[in-house]
Structures are given as C-alpha cells and as structure tokens.
Amino acid sequence: DWDIRLLLTKRSSINMELARTSSDDDAPSTMNYSILLQERPIKQTVTREALTLLLDTFYNKAESFLSSEVKLSLDVERLVQSVKALCTSLAAVETPDITAALNQLPACPCRLQPKVQKDISVLSNRENRVAIVEKLTAAILDLVELYCSTFNANFHTMPHSSRSTAPIQEAGMITNVLSFSVYAAHRVPITWAASYENFFLSCSLTHGGVELCAPQHTSKQSVSKYLFHLVVWDQRVCFPVQINQLPRESQLTVTLYATSLPPPGGAEEKSKQKRSIEALGWVTMPLFNFRHVLTCGRKLLGLWPSTTASGNARSSTPNFSQPDSVILQVDFPTSSFEVHFSTPPPAEFSPQYEFSRLDQGCQKQLHDVLHKKSLFWLSPEDRRLLWEKRYFCHVEASRLPLVLASAPSWEWACLPDIYALLRQWGCMNHLDALGLLNATFPDQECRRTAVQWMDSISDPELLDFLPQLVQALKYECYLDSHLMRFLLRRAIGDVRIAHYLFWLLKDTLQDSQFSVRYQYLLGALLCCSGHGLREEFDRQGWLVTILAKVAQRVRDATPSSRQAILREGLDKVKEFFTLNTRCRLPLNPGMLVKGINIQSCSYFNSNAVPLKLSFQNQDPMGDNISVIFKA
Missing domain, CATH: 2.60.40.150 (C2 domain)
Known part of the structure; x- marks a missing residue:
C-alpha cells in the first residue's frame, strides 16, 4: 500500500497554463456560428470567382447564339457546352427546367436525345431563340440558388422572398x-x-x-x-x-x-x-x-x-x-x-397510483414486464400492458425507458400525456438516464430531460460516461442539441473533460457518416478552449503522428530488424522533446513528460506489433511512465 500525502498550497502557485485567460475571452472567435447551426455539408465544389467566370462564358455564348445567322449549329453546340460546364461545377446536377430548355435546341454531339427539337428552321426566328435563352438563364439561376441552399458555398443568391x-x-x-x-x-x-x-x-x-x-x-x-x-x-x-x-x-x-x-x-x-x-x-x-x-x-x-x-x-x-x-x-x-411543430404543454391530468392497488395477478404480470432487461424483449402484449398501467409504474423509477418505449405513438396529439409522465417521474440515476439517449428515443423533450438528470453528475464520474455520450450524439436528429451543449458546457468548466472529449472526437472523425457532425463539435470545443489548451492539443497531435509513423515502420519491417528501426524512429521522438520541453500524454492530461527513454523501449510480438514506450516523468519525484502505443 502507498500512503497518500496531501500538501496545502497557495492558489497562485497552481499551474494554470491550460485554463482560459482574459486574453482568450477578448480574442475574436474563429468558429463560424452561422455555419454551426446550418444543416449543410462543409464541402464546396465551386468558388464565387469560378462560377462568375462560367456564367460570363454562358452569357457570351448566349449572345452569339442570339445573333447567329450562318453558323447556327456551331453556336448551339457551344451554348450547350457552356451550360454543361456550369452544371458540372454545380455538383453535376441537371434540373428538369434545364432539360426542358435544352430540349428546344437541336441535337449536338454533346447531347443526343430523342426529345430534342428536330426542325432547326424554328430557330431562324430570333424571338424563339430569345425565349430559349430566357428559359435557360432562369433555370441556371434557379440551379445556382439550389446549390447555395445545399452546399456551404462562399457566396449566396438574393432571396426571392423573406x-x-x-x-x-x-x-x-x-x-x-x-x-x-x-x-x-x-x-x-x-x-x-x-x-x-x-x-x-x-x-x-x-x-x-x-x-x-x-x-x-x-x-x-x-x-x-x-x-x-x-x-x-x-x-x-x-x-x-x-x-x-x-x-x-x-x-x-x-x-x-x-x-x-x-x-x-x-x-x-x-x-x-x-x-x-x-x-x-x-x-x-x-x-x-x-x-x-x-x-x-x-x-x-x-x-x-x-x-x-x-x-x-x-x-x-x-x-x-x-x-x-x-x-x-x-x-x-x-x-x-x-x-x-410546436411543443405542446404537458397534460394537466397525470395521476400516480399505488402499485398495491392492482390485484395480485396484475401486480405479478406488471412486475415481470418491468424487470425485463431490455426494451427489445418487450412483446406487443407487454407494451400494451405497460402503457395501460403507466400510472402505477412510478415506484420503479429506473423502468422509465420501458414505459416510454411502449407509447403507442409520438405524434403531436399524444405528446401531452408523454410529457406529463416525464415531468412527474422521479429523477433517474445517471446510468439509467443514459438509456433515454439511445436511438429509440429521438424526441427532443425526452432527451432534454435525460440530459437534465445527468447534469448533477460530478466531473470525475462524467469521465466514465464520456465515451457513451459521444456515441449518443449519433442519435441526435439535429446538430444543435441539449446533449451537445451539455458536453461543451462541462468541457469549458474542467480541463480533464475537455482533454478526453477532444481525443474521443478525434477518434470519431474516422466514421465517414458522422464525421461532419463531429468536426463541427470538435471545432466548437477548440473555440471554447483557451490558447494554452489548443497549443497543448497541437503538441499531443504532433507526438501521436510521429509515434504512428514509427509504429507503422516497425510493423512493416522484418522481425530481425524491428528493434533497430524502432531505435531509429524514436530519435524523431527525441527531436520532438528537443523542440518541445514537455508534453502531456493523450492518455491522461496529468501525465506530463519531458523525454523518452529509448533504451527502455521495445515492442510486442503480437499481430499489431504495439510499441512499449517509456517516457521521462516531468515530476522529479515520479517514476517513468510506461505506455503501450498501437496504431
């Protein structure tokens, strides 16, 4: 056993290099909050300058088409080519309005369709050509507006109405x-x-x-x-x-x-x-x-x-x-x-009855259903019974997910009864409240209540729930959610929570489906963090990148040469600590290291060939810190 020594110290002597400062509060934010609340992808395929150039080309080809008298077929092809170039830049989308306008032009090599205009003599009338150009122009401008409302472009069109x-x-x-x-x-x-x-x-x-x-x-x-x-x-x-x-x-x-x-x-x-x-x-x-x-x-x-x-x-x-x-x-x-869709108020009538008022047979039946381990094991008869007897279930506070999963519908007319049940239900413990944040309960009020119940959790205990809460963000219908705001608020108040949340979010960026959502949350976290913490994250990311390259080289090498390649690669880590006098390990922000003991480092002979690393502790009274690194 080890004796725990407590030391009384002054607040002024505590290391506050990772905390936000008044300078951080005064510095302008780099997070684009208007984009944060817009449900748009972060990718764009065309800039304003490039689109302007393509539109100018289209207008020039349209003018040539309008004034054409001899080389009409050539001008038609050039006009169609300019339209195709515009559509290609706008996500390669051809709307029905563009198709209908192009169908009034004769066939050309870049567009052969059976519905196109066969009689080219129709275009000899300038009024007909003007009508086609007007339809094409209107259709293209509508496509530009559609593109702006879909993608996060660096330009916007003037709205037709408010x-x-x-x-x-x-x-x-x-x-x-x-x-x-x-x-x-x-x-x-x-x-x-x-x-x-x-x-x-x-x-x-x-x-x-x-x-x-x-x-x-x-x-x-x-x-x-x-x-x-x-x-x-x-x-x-x-x-x-x-x-x-x-x-x-x-x-x-x-x-x-x-x-x-x-x-x-x-x-x-x-x-x-x-x-x-x-x-x-x-x-x-x-x-x-x-x-x-x-x-x-x-x-x-x-x-x-x-x-x-x-x-x-x-x-x-x-x-x-x-x-x-x-x-x-x-x-x-x-x-x-x-x-x-307005949120209806809870119903005024939502009684709570004593469980003992039920007859013995109904009590046993309801008790058996309430103690099923998962809501996925509920049969249709179980769900009907739970919802019918929901006013008798308050004594089993942890069984709320089973009761809510038995609600016959979540349409607007049914929400007052559900919300009244939520309001009168006893506060669930943190582990049970986590059950209301899975995919079965997308309702915003339901999830808000679950987050409210979890808000009383202490910071050290919250660290144990962070992996599950980060995964629960996948089940939110919208980017701006009560759970996301809860995580950001708690990260602002505790550096350890911010540290672990950062690395959990970095890991989830590998998920192609949800990477955009997690990128936004990661950007918001960095925006809320102070300059010192952001620099620390940069150092940790730099160290992890170096170690990942070393681990890859060791894994790809032959068994006989792995130790030599490891020593050679760890020289890069040594150079890192020459440029950075110290760095916290991603495993724990309390692990502050100042170098690496190359002679004490090795690797394991498993399939992934993880590295066994030994770092020099910044604390002179502490032992060296041994970790396993697996890329």
Missing part, C-alpha cells in the same frame, strides 16, 4: 397526407449502366427506428444520358400518413435499388442465372428541421453507399463529403405558410 414573414400553421392542424416528388438520381456512375437495370427507390418513414407505415416504391427505370448519366423517375410518392400524425423527429429514408445484370454469355446461361436486387445507396433526412419547420421546396440529397452502414445508427446528414456521391433530387410541396 420566409421569416410567412404565416405559420401548426403541424397538429394539417390533415393533408405527406407526399413529395422524386425527379432523378444525378451523378450516376457510368459503370452502373453496364452492371444494373430496373433502378427503383424505396421510401420509408421511421421514428426511433420504427416504421410509421409500409414503404412506398417508385417505378423501375434505366440509366439515361442527358448532359450526364442519370436515372429519371419524375414520380410522386404519397404516404398514407397525415402530417398531423407525424412525430416531430420523423425521418425519411430513401434507398436506391437495382437489379444486377448477368455477365456476358449465352441466352440459356442468362435464363438460368438468378437476378439479384442490390441496394446501391441510401439517405436519411428529418422531415422537420432544427427550427421544427416542415421541410419544403427542392432538395438535393447525397446518397451514402450501402456498404458504409454503421450498425443501427444512420446519419441524418446527406452524403456530400464524397465528391462522387450519387445525388437524389426531391421536391417537397411548397405553400404560402410554414408548417411548424
């Missing part, structure tokens, strides 16, 4: 069924045309992973060649669900399927081969945005490859992080008013 002044209609009062139109899938790989046929979309509505109705399917179509390769459906999808029956956190998931073509061969062989239907991509989006307004208008949704599914968690952000992702064009109904 949505802030639009009248508001409550979602609970709208009895229209949910519907939208699917136009096409853009940026379709050319290889798909030779490998698949019968492309169709499966559209489903879910809340907390539960389907609200049967999936709806589009017709089956093939790849078409316009300016680009795309699959055109131009079809309306209608769900048998009224808008007032939609939960606020309802998710629309669209999955692209296709039938694989058999390999080349004889007709008899093809007939014997079984044709399989493959899922090629999917996208999930919330129907209500973070302001609780029902989505409307034209949307571009980047599809995630079906091979990148991350368990039960699916990103509610379209995939624009991959520059070649297939883009789905969807048109939601627009109106003169905004459909807003």
